[in-house]
Amino acid sequence: MLATAPDFDVLIVGAGISGIGMAAHMEMKSPNHSYAIVERRENLGGTWDLFRYPGIRSDSDMHTLGFDFEPWKHEKTIADAPAILEYLNTIVDERGIRQHIRYSHKVISADFREDEARWHVEMELDDGSTTRLTANFLYLGSGYYDYDEAYDPGFEFGEFEGQVIHPQFWPDNLDYAGKNVVVIGSGATAVTIVPSMADKAAKVTMLQRTPTWMFARPAKDWIANSLRKFLPEKLAYRITRWKNIKMQDFSFKMAREKPQKMKDTLHKNIEKALGDDFDRDTFTPPYDPWDQRVCLVPDDDLFKAMKSGKAQVVTGHIKKFEKGGVRLKSGEFLDADIVITATGLKLAVAGKIAVSLNGEPVKFEERFYYKGCMFSNLPNLAVVFGYLNASWTLRADINSDYVCRVLNHMRTTGSDMATPVLTPADEAAIVEDDIFDFSSGYIQRGKHIMPRNSIAYPWRLNQEYVVDRKQMVDEPVNDGLISFTRAGANAQSGEEQLEAAE
Missing domain, CATH: 3.50.50 (FAD/NAD(P)-binding domain)
Known part of the structure; x- marks a missing residue:
């Protein structure tokens, strides 16, 4: 075992739909794992708290934008932001999640150190000071767009005085x-x-x-x-x-x-x-x-x-x-x-966090998605990038469920690290696919920063929920591609180490 435990087993970034969903899944499915949610804003809700324009509402029905574990009880299925925030607040209160949220914590950087099997996460507080937390696993529910900047089409407003x-x-x-x-x-x-x-x-x-x-x-x-x-x-x-x-x-x-x-x-x-x-x-x-x-x-x-x-x-x-x-x-x-x-958003990867592995910057555009959830050769990190052709929460739910099963498998086998392994030879054999088969401006503008995508599962961010859900649930966690190891043990699995110790 590690000499000292990290501050948390799991650090969740973002208290929007993705982060709250992960916390709720952990409460139900991985209750013996400790976690915290860090949120850069002063309130939970993510998109639904940030945007304040008139009429802001969901653009998909709340029976799919809502979570699989929490029924949507309002009469309107196309909901406005206040109703969505009420739904999220009910969840965090009834499921004991609120006490785990730390507001006004903006994550600046996260470095995974393999010799310790933990993330070192640096955050900036409202007063400009910084603080640090460590966690074995990092779950990014930080959304898909830049909170600080919107897309600027370069308009010059000249004589306009309004x-x-x-x-x-x-x-x-x-x-x-x-x-x-x-x-x-x-x-x-x-x-x-x-x-x-x-x-x-x-x-x-x-x-x-x-x-x-x-x-x-x-x-x-x-x-x-x-x-x-x-x-x-x-x-x-x-x-x-x-x-x-x-x-x-x-x-x-x-x-x-x-x-x-x-x-x-x-x-x-x-x-x-x-x-x-x-x-x-x-x-x-x-x-x-x-x-x-x-x-x-x-x-x-x-x-x-x-x-x-x-x-x-x-x-x-x-x-x-x-x-x-x-x-x-x-x-x-x-x-x-x-x-x-209303000219669109600016895409961002990993919440613009400076992610590194053993001090070396991680370039997401060089790594492949793994099951639309993790990344090739990057340990103990999961993200949510929702569907373009369906509700965001559908992916958030299946990713949360999957990560809970990964966490439980790690605990059972005594593993510290879960890494989707893609060898150079296997990577060279991959036939790549367009990660987004959509012509929307904000999608096309951001494709250069997006991770790589295979034509075949699992090295892929797929756009078909029914297929994804079946694969994520039916396939074993230990599928021969994801490696479960302990700190400092190189490729030796948690199971092998336990056997050697007996």
Whole structure:
């Protein structure tokens, strides 16, 4: 055994959905392991606490964005941020997790030292001072985007004298009543903001360079709410969750296999909502559905705002910003008192933490994903990067469950390190795949910093939850690829060392 124990068996970075989910899984499945959650912000919730723009909500249903172990009990399945935060706070209180959270701890660096089998993690506190913790295993629930910087498309605002706001840094108490607002962008954030601001603003214009595929659905799931009336809460939730998982999977595969049929369906639904106001060109992107994420429009809210005359969607390219608004290359002028740049996020790997192994910087872009959870030849580190074609939490759940089984196997075998081993010969034989088969701007801009991806499991970040879940659950933890060893023992496994000692 190690001469001195680390501060914690597991250090979880981030108190958002991923970090809270890992803690909850540990409480249920690895209760004999100690852990702490370090969170850079003053509150839990991650994305759902950071973003404060009007109408912020989930863009997928809460029966799949919710955890597999905690039923979603609200009537609305498309939930706003306050409801999601309430859900997360209930979990941390009822499951004894809150006492393990350390707020205002921003992780700066993490170095794994193999001779000690532990991470040395340096953190910065609000007052600028630093502190250190050690842990045997590091679990990064730090999200996928840069909390400090948003994507900057390089706009020059010239003579424009109004307010310019990025949704990631929304000001408190913004007064937009009676004002003209231009929202630049056509992704999920813009589609959420436009109808939410339309009730108070004079007019809200969504300015899109290219259209986005959109689909409308009710914010309430009548099947889920009906099942809850007649079945136990957990059973109703499991049924609804599986229904929605299969529907997501079916819709994605339909879009890939029969794109024209999917286009026709999406257009038909928008035309039904807008009636004579439907302009096909405004809602026809130059790519197939699910080549980028399809934007959710709950309860037709965007289309209702357009029909009322309080909102519009304009397709065009910006020529320049002028006094009082935005001039397009077409010559059209859009009045604006406020410009909102909903132009996308900036991807980040491992929460921008300076990760190193025995003092040598880890370059994630040189390592392969292992089961969408760990990385080749990097011990005792797991991450969550959610699905692009389904809810983030689906991956968070299966990764948490898997890591708990790894931890338990390590404890049973007396191992200190779990390392997905990829030999040079095996690496040379791997056929690589595009890690993200999506054309979204934020994805393409960040691909150069992303880990490598094989065409075949397990050296892969897959995008098919049903397949991933089966493989993660059915395949043994000790699959011959992940090595379980003890500190200072090189390649000798924990089982071999125990046998030698007897």
